[in-house]
Amino acid sequence: MDRSDMRESVRGLQRYYNPPVGGALRMDTNTNVLGSNPAAEAYLRGLRVDLNGYPNTYSDGLRDALAGLYGLQRENFVAGNGSDEVLNTILTAFAEPGRTVCTIPCPSYSLYSYFAALASGSLREAELTEDFQLDVDAMAGKGEEGRGVLIVPSPNNPTGNCFRRRDVEEILARHEGIVVLDEAYSEYAGQTMVDRVDEFDNLVVCKTFSKAYAMAALRVGYCASNLKVAGMLNDVKVPYSLNAVSEGAAIAAVGDQDFIRRSVGMVSEQRPRLSRKLKELGFEPYPSDANFILARSPIDHARLVEGMRERGVLIRDFGANRRTENCVRPTVGTEELNRVMTDAIEDVLAEERR
Ligand SMILES: Cc1ncc(COP(=O)(O)O)c(C=O)c1O
DSSP: OOGGGSOGGGTTOOOOOOOOOTTOEEESSOOOTTOSOHHHHHHHHTOOOOTTSOOOTTOHHHHHHHHHHHTOOGGGEEEESHHHHHHHHHHHHHOOTTSEEEEEEESOOTHHHHHHHHTTSEEEEEEOOTTSOOOHHHHSOOHHHHTSEEEEESSOTTTOOOOOHHHHHHHHHHOSSOEEEEOTTHHHHTOOSGGGGGGOSSEEEEEESSSTTOOGGGOOEEEEEOHHHHHHHHHHSOTTOSOHHHHHHHHHHHTOHHHHHHHHHHHHHHHHHHHHHHHHTTOEEOOOSSSBOOEEOSSOHHHHHHHHHHTTEEEEEOTTSTTSTTEEEOBOOOHHHHHHHHHHHHHHHHHHHO
């Protein structure tokens, strides 16, 4: 067997970014720096589960908790093994293989192109404007392109900014196919469209427990849509894909909104401080509504990231990509973690000057 035996559309795929970490401080994955979700942890400590039974097929308990949180119905929701699985389900349900299966802004989340390849179709990329906002004409497809799935991450990763609400609404009105609003970081921006899914024929809002909810290890994600579309998605999704332990932990986490407020409050306080500090150190940080900041490095990006790694701090490197030339993307930490991170940056910069 060799790669020519693989399905043509996936032959070229490479493995996702996953560096060996050892004991390094991870400021490269935008998870919650306050640590594990306390309600989920308490749930796991008291866990008594019948390992011999299947979980609830469509995670009804979690979908009920989410319905309560947003004032919607259980049947508005689709739960999955991380929002990555949910995105995959959406493309499986609504993208026709061999066609333009998906349109995304550029730059945006790197895994979208992977899911387009899994869906056996082509990916259309619509360049963001100079200030990293949506080019509505370029995004909204007509004819063949209009039937594909359009994905809008807001806040966007890696740029960090939210897109203008009026642009998202115009795209929803003009695009004939499904529009996915990927809100992986929306808690930090204090805005969501989940509570508006019933107003639109084609809106699917994706969310995750991996970021503000501090549960990335348990792989829980979900999307919300109108009853018709959510029903179609549940018909397609892999049954039992969310295990019983993760579902129980996620239900507990939904019940502890204080932790989310605390996490978001910390980021709102530290984000402008970190941005100011980066500016002082010669970086050009972009405005962010998320728990990370994209910033142009004053020295070569690869040397900075490597120097940081040697000092035990990981930040994500986007410097070799178009539109984010020489940029890095650190997660916003607590005051203490930001000090550790910026001390390491200062040290690398000082070494460069020697
Ligand atoms: C924009 C965006 N969407 C989705 C995800 C995936 O989230 P999950 O862990 O729920 O699969 C990420 C993770 O980094 C992300 O940045």
